[in-house]
Amino acid sequence: MKKYYIPFIFLILIVIFPVSAQIRVVGKVSVNINLPVPEVVIVKRRSKRPVPRQRRKPPVIVSTCNPCNHSFGSINNQNGPNGRYVYQVINASLLPSENVEERIIYNLDTGEVLEIIIVTAHSNDYNYHYYKPDCNCFQHNNTILAILFNGKEVPLRDGSLSLQPRNNGKFHSVINLHSIYHGDFNGTINF
Numbered sequence: 001m002k003k004y005y006i007p008f009i010f011l012i013l014i015v016i017f018p019v020s021a022q023i024r025v026v027g028k029v030s031v032n033i034n035l036p037v038p039e040v041v042i043v044k045r046r047s048k049r050p051v052p053r054q055r056r057k058p059p060v061i062v063s064t065c066n067p068c069n070h071s072f073g074s075i076n077n078q079n080g081p082n083g084r085y086v087y088q089v090i091n092a093s094l095l096p097s098e099n100v101e102e103r104i105i106y107n108l109d110t111g112e113v114l115e116i117i118i119v120t121a122h123s124n125d126y127n128y129h130y131y132k133p134d135c136n137c138f139q140h141n142n143t144i145l146a147i148l149f150n151g152k153e154v155p156l157r158d159g160s161l162s163l164q165p166r167n168n169g170k171f172h173s174v175i176n177l178h179s180i181y182h183g184d185f186n187g188t189i190n191f
Helices: 002-016
Strands: 022-025 029-032 073-080 083-096 101-108 113-119 127-130 143-149 152-154 156-165 171-179 184-190
Touching (some): 143 171
Parallel strands (some): 127 143
Antiparallel strands (some): 073 083, 101 113, 143 152, 156 171
């Protein structure tokens, strides 16, 4: 009787304490824990593959500077509605404008023009920042008033410009502009 004592206790324990989990192994492991089924089931389906964005195709324009391989620098336009595009700057200039405003004009290899309107409050400070329109900051700080792309104003979220003078009246400019609808414009231009 002693040999049947341990299996008998094991059988009694199984009968007294019912087990509600079942494990079945048939080529794979499956566990059933007898939980109540929820009334609402959320199924996350895979979304259809996104359609690739069409890249901006620049118009065919013959530039007088392309054969000479001369570029003043480049401007990256990214995170915009047309994806990423790198513009080569073929001409750049700093022109005085009305009142205390100045205009930095970048002519791009696609025939487009990026224009930055600035106000210099401190000539010893080479950095310019964009401030919200309700701020009256241009009296005390070097300010970016607006940017124009092909003559149309591009609304900015924030941005900065570094306009550092070099030898012989030339400039080294670094732009970092974040527009609301047209993405970011980043680049380094020497003119």
